[in-house]
Amino acid sequence: xxxxxxxxxxxxxxxxxxxxxxxxxxxxxxxxxxxxxxxxxxxxxxxxxxxxxxxxxxxxxxxxxxxxxxxxxxxxxxxxxxxxxxxxxxxxxxxxxxxxxxxxxxxxxxxxxxxxxxxxxxxxxxxxxxxxxxxxxxxxxxxxxxxxxxxxxxxxxxxxxxxxxxxxxxxxxxxxxxxxxxxxxxxxxxxxxxxxxxxxxxxxxxxxxxxxxxxxxxxxxxxxxxxxxxxxxxxxxxxxxxxxxxxxxxxxxxxxxxxxxxxxxxxx
Ligand SMILES: NC(=O)c1ccc[n+]([C@@H]2O[C@H](COP(=O)([O-])OP(=O)(O)OC[C@H]3O[C@@H](n4cnc5c(N)ncnc54)[C@H](O)[C@@H]3O)[C@@H](O)[C@H]2O)c1
Numbered sequence: 001x002x003x004x005x006x007x008x009x010x011x012x013x014x015x016x017x018x019x020x021x022x023x024x025x026x027x028x029x030x031x032x033x034x035x036x037x038x039x040x041x042x043x044x045x046x047x048x049x050x051x052x053x054x055x056x057x058x059x060x061x062x063x064x065x066x067x068x069x070x071x072x073x074x075x076x077x078x079x080x081x082x083x084x085x086x087x088x089x090x091x092x093x094x095x096x097x098x099x100x101x102x103x104x105x106x107x108x109x110x111x112x113x114x115x116x117x118x119x120x121x122x123x124x125x126x127x128x129x130x131x132x133x134x135x136x137x138x139x140x141x142x143x144x145x146x147x148x149x150x151x152x153x154x155x156x157x158x159x160x161x162x163x164x165x166x167x168x169x170x171x172x173x174x175x176x177x178x179x180x181x182x183x184x185x186x187x188x189x190x191x192x193x194x195x196x197x198x199x200x201x202x203x204x205x206x207x208x209x210x211x212x213x214x215x216x217x218x219x220x221x222x223x224x225x226x227x228x229x230x231x232x233x234x235x236x237x238x239x240x241x242x243x244x245x246x247x248x249x250x251x252x253x254x255x256x257x258x259x260x261x262x263x264x265x266x267x268x
Contacts, residue, residue, distance in 0.1 A: 009040070009087040011172030014246035019094030021085060023075065026052035028207035029157060031059055032234030033101055033241045037066035040242055042099070044088040049153055050074040074145025077134025087141040088175050096149040099245035100142040103157040106177075111238070113169040124171050131175035135182055138261025143190060151194020153243045154186055157237070158199040158261050176201075180256045187254030196253045200240045203260025206233035236261075 015037055022034045025046035034046045044063065048056050054060045056072040063070035071093040073088040090097050112123045135156060146152035160171065162176035169235075179199055186197035204222045206214065223231055242248050258264050 007039070007106065007235075009036075010240075013041040014069070014248060015242065016043045018098040019045075019090065019095055019096050020099040020245060021045045021047070021087065021090040021094075021142070022101045023077075023083075024102070024157075025045050025059060026055035027209050029202065029205060029234045029237045030101070030103040031055075033103065034059055034070070034239040035063065036235065037101075037245060038063040038070055038240035039066070039100070040246070042095045042245070043069040045071045045073055045086075047073040047075045047086045048104075049076050077130045077137065080137050082142050083134070083137045087138070087145055091145055097142070097145045098136065098152040100146065100150055100153070101155045101241050101245070102135050102142075102156070103139045104130065104134060105164065105172075107209045110169050110172050113171045116170045117167060117258065119171060127171035129174055131172065132178040132182075135179050139182060139186055143186065143195065146195055147190065147193055148259075151190075151196065153245045153249065154183075154197040154200040155241050156194065156255055157198070158183075158201045158256060158265050160201045160203045160258050162201060162218070162242055162256070163258070164264055166268075183256060185256050191253050196244070198244050198247065198249070198252055198254070199256045200237055200244070201255060201256055201258040202237050203232050203263040205234055205237060207234050219221060222263070225266045226261055226263040226266050228263065230261070232261060234261070 020042040024028050024030045025034045025050035033046050038044045045074045046056055046059055060070040060072045073086050073089045075082040098203045109126050156179050159176040161173040162180050183199045184199050237259055
């Protein structure tokens with residue numbers, strides 16, 4: 001798509017009047033999701049660790065420059081107080097919180113996430129602390145706020161790594177599988193009060209940051225094994241998050257939805 005071209009969804013205002021928090025929004029999928037939610041009319045609060053504040057500020061500027069309403073915040077998924085503050089700032093700035101996209105993950109530690117025999121305790125603990133316990137922490141603080149507004153949507157970013165077998169990165173997959181269980185619990189516990197909880201399971205998504213750093217032979221290999229003419233883009237995931245946040249997702253609850261171009265079909 002050229003810079004001047006309108007996206008295919010231009011003009012869609014499914015999220016007008018809604019408030020959404022995107023947790024883990026500095027780059028990649030979270031950034032694309034914030035742009036999509038704001039583009040569809042949501043007021044958004046976007047957060048990432050303090051060290052990424054410049055990226056968050058530039059995202060906020062981009063949304064505001066295109067006529068949207070956006071606010072930035074710092075948080076760390078391992079720090080309960082900062083997650084509480086993120087949600088409180090969301091409520092204060094947005095008026096109501098109707099959707100929370102819990103998208104963060106530590107994707108640096110993954111390179112040390114070798115196999116179940118050799119992986120260090122440090123890697124196990126860090127991976128679970130950010131990628132799984134962080135998700136429970138944000139659920140703890142987001143759910144009461146969502147219920148105040150009559151329910152709303154908790155949307156988690158899991159991964160297809162949670163439903164296929166892989167020879168490496170066991171801790172990542174275990175954390176993502178835990179998110180899938182959290183989704184089913186949250187939907188079951190609060191569904192009748194109007195809360196919907198779902199997970200998006202991306203396949204390989206080539207974010208702008210990964211485009212140059214990910215080996216091209218690996219990208220070609222995934223494409224070769226897959227069921228789509230192309231690899232995933234952050235906007236593919238953002239589109240599903242927007243659907244789940246909108247009224248169009250009203251009767252989708254407790255689901256772990258692969259958005260992977262059908263690529264998990266080839267693992268059977
Ligand atoms: N890109 C893929 O191929 C792919 C595939 C499957 C799942 N995912 C998942 O999608 C999500 C986004 O990944 P991405 O590819 O866009 O990568 P990314 O590195 O661009 O995004 C990761 C986000 O997590 C945030 N984050 C990292 N550590 C944090 C911490 N301690 N506290 C708070 N926030 C923290 C970062 O600020 C960043 O915004 C992740 O949950 C990832 O596991 C990605």
